[in-house]
Structures are given as C-alpha cells and as structure tokens.
Amino acid sequence: MDRERFPGLRDDWVRLDGPAGTQAVDDAIEASATWWRSGDPANAHGPFPQAEATDALVWSARHVCAELLGCQPDSIVFGESMTSLTMRFAAAVGRSLSPGDEVVVTRLDHDGNVRPWVVAALRAGEMDRIGPALAGSHTSLRDDYE
Incomplete structure (x- = not known):
C-alpha cells in the first residue's frame, strides 16, 4: 500500500x-x-x-x-454508512425472526455489524449470542448489552 x-x-x-x-x-x-x-x-x-x-x-x-x-x-446498494444500512437490513430481517431463531455474531465483528443484530433480536424477543473471537462457549447478548 x-x-x-x-x-x-x-x-x-x-x-x-x-x-x-x-x-x-x-x-x-x-x-x-x-x-x-x-x-x-x-x-x-x-x-x-x-x-x-x-x-x-x-x-x-x-x-x-x-x-x-x-x-x-x-x-448494489449505497447509503449513508455501513452501520445505517446494516441497521435497516437487520430491522427488516428482524421482523421475520421466530422463536428459536438465532443470529450469531462474533466479538471480532465491528460494532456496526453487531449492534443492529442485537437490536433486531431484542425487539423480536429472541435470545441471540455473540461467539467469542476464539473457539469456546457462547455468551448471551443480554449479558453484554442489557
């Protein structure tokens, strides 16, 4: 570079x-x-x-x-920012979440990709998980974001 x-x-x-x-x-x-x-x-x-x-x-x-x-x-979609586009996309997907569905993100993900999915999952009343950066057990998003 x-x-x-x-x-x-x-x-x-x-x-x-x-x-x-x-x-x-x-x-x-x-x-x-x-x-x-x-x-x-x-x-x-x-x-x-x-x-x-x-x-x-x-x-x-x-x-x-x-x-x-x-x-x-x-x-191809252009928008204000990656975060705002992901918020809109996650909100749209979140409307179709059902009990038992999971959206898993990792601690390596940028918060602009994590937060929209956390918000969508919590709005849908779903329990999501964040996968650790390395192999191991999952932790509850509720522990991290509530």
Missing part, C-alpha cells in the same frame, strides 16, 4: 480506528471533489439534467462495484 496516496496516513501513525471510509485514497477524494464542483449533484430521479447526471453516476458506480464483486448492478 502506498501511504502517500492516503492523506490521513502520510505521517508515521497507524490508524486502526474504524471502517474503510475513514481514510480515503487520493483518487476517491479527487473524484468526489470534481463531482461536487461540477454543478451536477442533485437528488436522484428528478426530471432535470442534474438529477439525470446523478442517476447516471450512481448507475455507473453500481456497475463498477458489481463487476468487482461478481454480482448484478441492481443488487
């Missing part, structure tokens, strides 16, 4: 502080700045050129991500 391409990593510090969006690469910063300077940013799906440009950019980004991940472009 070329640390010079990440402005936040140009010093001698190692930052292990969060999700991937925390430290952006220079090309992503420049592409974002170029888009904002273009005058095209707008709400999606509007009947005017700027909204159409926004729709085209989102569709293009979906195609690039789909190619990278080997999936269909319409299966």
